[in-house]
Amino acid sequence: MVPVSDDRIVPVTMPKWGLSMQLGKITAWVVGEGDDVKAGDDLADIETEKISGTLEAADGGTVRRIVARVGEDVPVSGTIALLAPADVTDADLDAAVQEARAVIDAGVPDDAAGGPDLQTADVGGRRISFAGAGEDGDVVLLVHGYGGDRNSWLFLQEPLAARYRVYALDLPGHGASAKDVGEGTLDVLAGAVTGVLDALGAERAHLVGHSLGGAAVLAAAARDPGRIASLTLIAPAGFGAEINVGYLRGFADAQSRRELKPVVTQLFADESLVTRQLVDDLLAYKRLDGVDEALHALLGVLLDGDSQGVNSAALLAAAGGAGAGGTGAGDTGAGGAGPGGAVPVTVVWGRDDRIIPAAQAEAVTGADHRLIDDAGHMPHMEHPAQVQAAIEQNIARAT
Amino acid sequence: MARNITYREAIHEALAQEMERDETVIVMGEDNAGGAGAPGDDDAWGGVLGVTKGLYHKFPGRVLDTPISESAFIGAAIGAATAGMRPVAELMFVDFMGVCFDQIYNQAAKFRYMFGGKAVTPVVIRTMYGAGLRAAAQHSQSLYPLFTHIPGLKVVTPATPYDAKGLLIAAIRDNDPVMFFEHKALYDISGPVPEESYALPFGEASVVREGSDVTIVTLGRMVHTSLEAAGQLAAAGVECEVVDLRTTSPLDEDTVLESVEGTGRLVVVDEAHPRCSIATDISALVARKAFGSLRAPIEMVNAPHTPVPFSSALEDMYIPDAQRIANAAKTVTGWSR
Incomplete structure (x- = not known):
């Protein structure tokens, strides 16, 4: 400045x-x-x-x-x-x-530090990579979706780091983490989330999960609800039956840029965001040894036939999220931490989501709902400022 | 996690990772282990430009020094491949390939076909090509067109460290004989390469720069020279699309044709001699299949139809440079009936 x-x-x-x-x-x-x-x-x-x-x-x-x-x-x-x-x-x-x-x-001095140090945690024999930004404040952990990696948060991690210690991880099978996902269950993914919190020594943390990562943070929260300060779910998986199976299978099966590009464009409301670089980076990731197996194993968990195979509503109830299960006890509606210590939950969805319909936000009972115009399945890339505001307001409700 | 390593290191890493993964992978060639006999000297060379240096200690018994007899050890590698190994033979300079042509084009390339698909020949022949090292007429040729001509051979010409690693891994895993061309002048360039193993498919060109005015189709070292020219041309208002073929056999026709359909103009840049070269091959492809899109005659930029000169002044003029490429691009953009 x-x-x-x-x-x-x-x-x-x-x-x-x-x-x-x-x-x-x-x-x-x-x-x-x-x-x-x-x-x-x-x-x-x-x-x-x-x-x-x-x-x-x-x-x-x-x-x-x-x-x-x-x-x-x-x-x-x-x-x-x-x-x-x-x-x-x-x-x-x-x-x-x-x-x-x-x-x-x-310009930038020649000896300027490059990227942040990539940290790793050993979680049940799997190498889980994560990177952090921010000096002070609560721990916020960002968890990407199917086929993504920690760089999906590139527009958000630094801005959030002004107030919090913000970490983004690579789920098993993704980014720089081990590519073996075993059976690809939510348990494996949730294990990575808690494993990173353990590595950070974080007793409590705010979790932000996108799509499959939304289900993963819910599964982690369900395991140990007391550890979760707030949950922000961005187009989370598991709150309805409908999902774009053509996208999921197309992404897993694509072998060339010609096959991959028309699949990836479905992620965004503004298809011009799908640059050659983005497709090439995804293709380079898909070609790493073990990724093909990982993506197909995860697909087996995400899908049950042509419907969604995970039940996030049950996880949310187990996690004690705001209005969990709609029981009303401790439910303060779209409000903050209830008397029962319910975890504040905000759900963010792009109105033009072509992967998981935004209507499924309604199934996240008791959560604060934010629907974002002109955004598809990646609102945190298309309208990061609005997603940042939603995350920060949700965190504020927890404290 | 990607980090910057050299083209030489990328090739070494591909060999090491595949040897680790599959114990049938062996490396053989002149001075690949070291050849001096004493343990301390075993790593003295690691191939003439040091690509295999250090492999011998990681994989004792699987890095073989051979006599200086290309016909013998290329034949041995092909034979081992037919018997279940995955040999990677280093034939120092492609210029020496002539003494083992029968083994390559009449044996290795034919087995799968002649035995009705029952035989596989998973051999990789790594070799150096190209001018620029003052190595004169018998050590500087760009002979990939000779091998592209032969059905049954796959021909790979990586331009970057990333491509070198992924294409070599794919070559080792491939069940057909693969000719793997490494340009001498590229060993020290560096670029981002993932630490993990990955295989890049053959027959997939890479668009290394997008542009709307002229398509430059090229390969190997000339990718870098073409990018240099494209940078100069952009400053002059001419936007070039640069297509790196990456493999000449199989050939990604679609990417070439789609690019020319977009630009209407083609320059092919190829370090080989002009006759029966990759440049003539691509020119014929485009003239036949994208004629209606062409707005100007095709230009070719090749080395001259002469041996590579030993004189450094002449050798510098011999190798296509950015200026010649830029001139060709200006010719096609300035052309009118």
Whole structure:
């Protein structure tokens, strides 16, 4: 962050998308100097080594200066534009631009630390990998879905780390973790979740799970409810029968980019997010020894014929989630921790989810419901700011 | 978890991981173990450019030094493959392949066909190719077109460390004879490679840069030269799509044709001599199957139809460079009837 002489000047900075990101490149400015923006408006398209995305405004205001040019590399947290009211003087703005330019021109030092240290836990003989960000606060553990990995949280982990110690793991069969999943049961996945909490020495933690990861965190919570401070479920598996079996089998079976791309596009409301890099990265993962077996074993658990094979509602009841089982005892409706110490639960769903229908959110009884417009099965990638807000509000209800 | 390693290390790692996984995998060739006899010197070489250095101690008895007789040890490797082993033979320079052609194209390549599918020949022949090391006419050729011509052989030409590891693992697991071409000038390049084992399928080209104006189809070392040219051309407003074939046999026709259908213009870049080369092969493919999409005649960038010169000044001119590729791209974008 660049010190500015007038505190009404608000810098717009290069975000950190993924723990290993050091540089970002602006591929297009959506706004120009003189435009008024409000929080959540698109500001610029940004490309990193791994992904392209659109930066949304964190604050509202008038864009007075564009600092970073299209096509130039900007270090993470470097100032790329300045917002300020009309009466801030040009001289003050120019001084701020000059300081910001110095940061951009200096680039990333050669000896800059690369990515975060990948940590590993041995869970029942399986190597489970995880990476953390954040110095202080409660432990938050992010658990990805089927075929994903800890990088699915790249738009969320750093922003959440401002307030919490945020860890993202690779489930068995995924990412850098061991590829053996045994029978692929939720027990195996839940074991990885609690194994990472054990490795961290975390007595209590907030769990965030996406899709299959939602069922995995529920299974972990059901094992040891007292350990779970809050549950945020993003398009979780197991709250209804219907699921896109064509997607699941297509993903597991795809052997080439031609087969994989049309499958992966179903994940997103905005299909343009499916870049060549994204498909190539998924293909490289699928080609690792053992992944094919792991994905098919997990498929056998996720599916029962053409329906969902896991029952998350029962797990939620066992976990004592808010309004669990709809018994009413300790149920404060869509509210916070009930008198019985119920765990606050929020369910987040993209309205345009083509993998698991958003209507299944209704089955997560007692939870706070957040339906996100213009998002598919990956709302945490399509609208990370809204998902972040949902997670933070759910965590706040626990404390 | 991927980390950056060199092309040389990626090939070594593929060998080590496959030897660990499958005890029928053996490595043989000139100085692959070391050959000096004394334990301390066993790792002295590890092949002429050090690819197999260290394998001998991990897998004693499975890294074999051979006499300097290519016809003998290539024949032995092929024979071992027919008898249940998975040998990886290192034939130092592809230029020496001539003395064992019968074993390769008349024996190994024919067994599966002539025995009605009952015989398999899972042999990999690793070999170095390409100019640039001042090694003169008998140690610098790019002879992959000769092998691409032969039915029954698979031909692999990795350009990156990632591809080198995944394609070599696939080659070792393949039940057919595979010719694995390593460019001398690529051993020290580095790139991200997963620590874990993975096999990349043959016959799948890689689009290493996307663009809408010109398709550049290339392979091996020329992938890097083509990317350099594409960078220069982008600055001049010409967007190139660069397709790395990765394997010339089998050939991914679809990716080539789809790219040309998108751009309407083709430049083929191939370090081999121009006649009966990968460049002529791809040109013929596109002329036959994507003629309607072409907006300009096809351009080929090859080495000249001469032996590789020993003179360093001449050798530098001999190897296709980014400027020649850029000129070819400008020719096809500037062409009009």
